[in-house]
Amino acid sequence: MIQLAFIENHYPFREFKWIEEGKIIETEKGKKRVEIWTDKETLEAHIEWREKLAKETDSLTDRMIQTANGDKAVETDTGWLTLHDYVDHPYPVTSNIKQTGRFLGMYASVKMDNNVGHTDIANWQEDALFLRKFIKVKLKQKGLIERLRVEAEDRVKKAEVLFKEESTEEPASVLSIESPSQAKMIHGRMYWENRGKSFQNKYLVLRSFLKEWVEANGTGELTHLLDGLDETFSLREQKGRHLLAAIVYPHEYISFMNWLNEAGESAEIEERVNSLRKEWDIMKTLTERIAEWIREPERRLSNV
Amino acid sequence: MSKTLVDQIISQVLFQYDLRPKNVHLYGKVLKVETDYGVFALKKTTMNKEQTDWFIHVIRRLDRIGFPFFVPVLPTKYGDYSVFDGNYTYYLMPWHEDHRTFRHQVQPEETMVEEVAKLHSLTERTQDYGEDSLDESFRLLKERWDLRKLEVEKYVDEIEKNIYYSPFELTLLTHFERTQQLAGQAEWHLEQWLDLAKEKKKYRSVLCHGRLNRSHACFDEYGTAYFINFEKAVLDTPARDLAILFRHYFQSRPWDEQEGQHWLNIYEKHFTFFDEERHLLMSYLLFPENIFQMIDHYRSPERSKPEIQMVMKLERRLLTMNRVHRFVNQVQKNT
Secondary structure (H helix, E strand, O other), rough: OOHHHHHHHHHHOOOEEEEEEOOEEOOOEEEEEEEEEHHHHHHHHHHHHHHHHHHHHHHHHHHOOOOOOOOOOOOOOOOOEEEEEOOOHHHHHHOOOHHHHHHHHOOOOOOOOOOOOOOOOOOOOOOHHOOEEEEEEOOOOHHHHHHHHHHHHHHHHHHHHHHHHOOOOOOOEEEEOOHHHHHEEEEEEEOOOOOOOOOOEEEHHHHHHHHHHHHHHHOOOHHHHHHHHHHHHHOOOOOHHHHHHHHHHHHHHHHHHHHHHHHHOOOOHHHHHHHHHHHHHHHHHHHHHHHHHHHHHHOOOOOO | OOOOHHHHHHHHHHHOOOOOOEEEEOOOOOOEEEEEOOEEEEEOOOOHHHHHHHHHHHHHHHHHHHHOOOOOOOOOOOOOEEEEEEEEEEEEOOOOOOOOOOOOOOOOHHHHHHHHHHHHHHHOEEEEEHHHHHHHHHHHHHHHHHHHHHHHHHHHHHHHHHOOOOOHHHHHHHHHHHHHHHHHHHHHHHHHHHHHHHHEEEEEEEEEEEOOHHEEEEEEOOOOOOEEEEEHEEEOOOOEEEHHHHHHHHHHOOOOHHHHHHHHHHHHHHHHHHHHHHHHHHHHHHOOOHHHHHHHHHEEEEOOHHHHHHHHHHHHHHHHHHHHHHHHHHHHHHH
């Protein structure tokens, strides 16, 4: 456990008090969040990511507060400690849909100096082999899963067409997003809290954000979100096709099957199948809505 | 922009310094921000990213070389020296009250000249220059001056055709020949600079503040000046900074050639000009740009000042022009 005195010795604040031991402290300059990093490479990638996100999007984000010596992190016995602002007021994303979309586009455009994490949109070859295999376990949902498998194979083919045609874009990764609730508000402005653990292909991160968005807010205002996204991450031509490819690709099915192969006949199966069906439906809706949005006369793309 | 929105933007910027404003007062483009942790000056600028990077480089260099006469720029809690809010770039400094009266006898002009000489001396760099680049610098300035002269001559030709002259036109016509003579002398000094610089094949550059004037320095109660506003700082000949500062003094206070010589002596006590640099300074000072600017202003459709004020201002500038001429003659005699 990190001692308060340790933080006190390194950071230029006068008052320190735990609000949540090991996680949040109260200082005379507001609440600060403590993060512990066990891996230096991850820490360095996060420092670079947060600096770049702040500079390239001109937004407020939970960058590393400098120590009294001007360092971004302090070495501890177990790893490294960093300090961040703690902002708990949520940003009203649903009242600022276009702005949220614009931010999302800028977020997906941030370029790290060196690619970290998974930069590919899919494991095309591995997944193709995987999808050809029939499930061996005996389940009452076997029929449904088999139907989904056939459809998933078809989805891979469609994604392949969308993704591989005239693809000139360099694969790039950005920090994963857990939920739109990472958007907080301070002094009337969005403050982005980076909660993602890993770096992923930018289209997969957008896919995941859109999924969370639809799950929480439905598809009613999706067009506005896409309009905002398009302003900073043009969905015309290649980028639009790649986003569609990421959504069409049956990641949810592959991830479910990976779980099933490991877990076998688990008690969780019912819950997992429901969650797969839910995500499957969201992806279907998203595909339709995005394709529809792209097909609007003023945004018409070729070959979509 | 509403007050609430302005307050919100200030709070967003100050959040990055972990400061909460208690009171805010606007002084031109600078906000005086009172907080629990002291009083600060928040400057709002239109610098783009490239300009901001250069500005920060300049400030850090001043700090590194130990130049004591500038107001430092404070870093944010993340270690940045500026904050961009999507529209403007801001930077924060400790608030320095600008004193106009001092505990001892102080001449602000002398202090500024002395301190800028120290700045130049600390940042001096000598570089080898090819003849081509000297010729190019000469050509560019000469072309600009020729164009200015041509514009004004054309205007003078036009007004000479009038049967009756306005008071401004009459004043201008009376002194136009003199103005042309001084432009000619400025060109002569510029040619001297070129010839001497070519002989040396070397060129000296210093860090120039770029916009030296009284309002870009804060004086403490003991008369020490701390320069602010390094946004237009540039590596250039020391003659550039001194010409800007002298032109500012020449327009803003009564002075004579002895006093001008005195200021130049103070400067040269700390940083002596080479002969070619002195010629360049003289050429910058002699070229009657101030008079030409008055003509532009007079002709401008947006002019708001009445004729009488324009005439008085032109006369003042003509007097200054003659004083500059006497000052230059005296400098030439003394070197």
